[in-house]
Amino acid sequence: MSDFPDKILEWYYHHKRDLPWRATDDPYKIxxxxxxxxxxxxxxxxxxxxxxxxxxxxxxxxxxxxxxxxLKCWEGLGYYSRGxxxxxxxxxxVENFDGQLPSTWKEITSLKGIGPYSASAILSxxxxxxxxxxxxxxxxxxxRYYGIQDDIRKSATKNRxxxxxxxxxxxxxxxxxxxxxxxxxxxxxxxxxxxxLTCPVSSDCVAAxxxxxxxxxxxxxxxxxxxxxxxxxxxxxxxQEVLIAHRKEDAMLGGLWEFPGGKQENDENIQDTxxxxxxxxxxxxxxxxxxxxxxxxxxxxxxxxxxxxICQITDGTPSPKTSQKIKWVPxxxxxxxxxxxxxxxxxxxxxxxxxxxxxxxx
Numbered sequence: 001m002s003d004f005p006d007k008i009l010e011w012y013y014h015h016k017r018d019l020p021w022r023a024t025d026d027p028y029k030i031x032x033x034x035x036x037x038x039x040x041x042x043x044x045x046x047x048x049x050x051x052x053x054x055x056x057x058x059x060x061x062x063x064x065x066x067x068x069x070x071l072k073c074w075e076g077l078g079y080y081s082r083g084x085x086x087x088x089x090x091x092x093x094v095e096n097f098d099g100q101l102p103s104t105w106k107e108i109t110s111l112k113g114i115g116p117y118s119a120s121a122i123l124s125x126x127x128x129x130x131x132x133x134x135x136x137x138x139x140x141x142x143x144r145y146y147g148i149q150d151d152i153r154k155s156a157t158k159n160r161x162x163x164x165x166x167x168x169x170x171x172x173x174x175x176x177x178x179x180x181x182x183x184x185x186x187x188x189x190x191x192x193x194x195x196x197l198t199c200p201v202s203s204d205c206v207a208a209x210x211x212x213x214x215x216x217x218x219x220x221x222x223x224x225x226x227x228x229x230x231x232x233x234x235x236x237x238x239x240q241e242v243l244i245a246h247r248k249e250d251a252m253l254g255g256l257w258e259f260p261g262g263k264q265e266n267d268e269n270i271q272d273t274x275x276x277x278x279x280x281x282x283x284x285x286x287x288x289x290x291x292x293x294x295x296x297x298x299x300x301x302x303x304x305x306x307x308x309x310i311c312q313i314t315d316g317t318p319s320p321k322t323s324q325k326i327k328w329v330p331x332x333x334x335x336x337x338x339x340x341x342x343x344x345x346x347x348x349x350x351x352x353x354x355x356x357x358x359x360x361x362x
Contacts, residue, residue: 004145004201005170005177011200012180017042017187020049022179027101027126028059034121035082035113039300042186048077059099062090071255071338078341079300080253085113103127125175132165133178134158137185143217144189147206152217225302231273232261232308234292234346235284235318238362240331242350245281245323257337259308259346260323270307281323284316289360293349297342306342312362331356 016022019042021033032052036045055073056062062070067087074083089111093101101122102108109119120131139152142161150157169177188195196208203209207216235243244257262277264270271288278286289310296305320326329337334347349355 002168002204004204005168007200008180008184009170009173009176012176012183015187016179016183020046025126027103027122029053030126031101031122032086034118034125035086036077038082038118039079040077044077048074059090059093059101062087063094067255068338072336075256075338075344076341080256080340082113084249084255088112089114101126103129105129105131121178124169124178128173128175130169130171130174131178132162132169132174133182134162134165135182137182137189138165138178140191140217141181141185141189144194144207144213145201145205147210147212147216149212149216149218151220153220225298227303227305229264229270229273230261230304230306231264231270231277232259232306232343232346233274233278233286233288233311234259234308234350235278235286235311235313236289236331236360236362237312237328240356241328242331242334243282243318244327244329244334244337245320246325246327248322248324253340255338256343257327257339258343260326261308271309274307274309274311278311281321282316282318282326283321284313284318286311287314289362293346295342295345304342306346308346310360 021030024030033045033049036049036052052073056065056070065087067084070087071080071083074080077083092111093099097107102111103123103126105119105123108114108123109116114122117133117135120133123129124131124133139158139161142148142164143152143157146164148157148160150160152158152161165181184199184201188199194208194213196202196205196213199205199208207213243260245260247254247256247258249255260278260281261274262281264273265276268276274288275286278284289312292308292310294305294307296303298304318326331350334351339347
């Protein structure tokens with residue numbers, strides 16, 4: 001076997017960052033960290049991780065909680081299916097595994113939200129099982145080290161790197177090794193301007209020795225990200241109550257609350273979008289009182305510009321035609337409900353002193 005594992009482990013023990021999930025051997029806490037770290041930066045995760053464990057210190061606390069409190073605690077972290085799956089899986093662990101996170105591949109991958117990557121990470125770090133973790137950092141480190149120039153978007157390339165990682169991971173400290181490679185990729189072998197002078201394995205790195213770190217790894221261009229215009233109706237009635245809708249569980253952002261509205265269609269101005277969407281979603285006609293707020297937001301596979309308008313119902317009684325349920329709530333209580341980030345920006349402005357004191361022509 002290569003001396004790669006020894007060199008990288010020695011470097012890791014001297015240079016690893018002090019992260020809260022590295023100070024525990026509790027499988028539950030390691031599980032929480034691994035789910036939160038999916039597609040999310042470490043510095044973003046830390047405050048959410050600490051707040052989540054303060055609110056749900058054990059798996060029993062999480063399993064006993066209602067979904068709304070879990071999503072509220074997750075609010076702003078994004079990829080909300082992770083929070084829903086985590087909550088669902090905690091109930092499975094309590095019911096089927098006596099509250100102990102399972103330590104076998106078959107059992108742990110039976111839990112909702114735990115796929116091959118998460119299973120490898122949790123089993124290696126929490127239970128010292130020999131499974132290699134391959135994320136973006138690992139792909140970058142190993143493709144440079146071995147000089148792999150194939151497109152890393154392709155399954156064949158990813159499978160090759162997985163096989164290399166499987167061969168490298170040691171029996172005795174698989175969790176430390178996996179974290180070491182990921183740490184090296186995050187802090188030294190970075191996408192741009194890697195610090196090869198301080199890298200513990202640069203002497204044997206093909207990309208470093210051939211001055212190809214700027215072209216390895218190779219990733220083919222991504223498809224153009226679509227950009228949608230979204231029209232939102234903030235429906236208010238005289239007693240400063242606003243109508244919010246609860247998204248269906250199987251929808252994107254399922255379980256969260258939002259203001260009704262939707263995507264602009266071709267040859268439709270944005271105010272017409274609001275009228276049409278509120279008619280389709282709620283079965284009501286509205287009068288648009290005034291524009292409220294315009295903002296941009298990016299999701300993983302598309303971007304939006306959100307146009308919101310203060311509205312008043314002129315005809316019909318609202319009913320949840322496309323959502324799980326709807327609810328009239330006092331504006332000053334909006335902070336109690338979990339919203340997607342773009343909608344949360346709207347609620348913050350609604351709850352501001354300036355808006356609450358504003359005279360609306362209702």
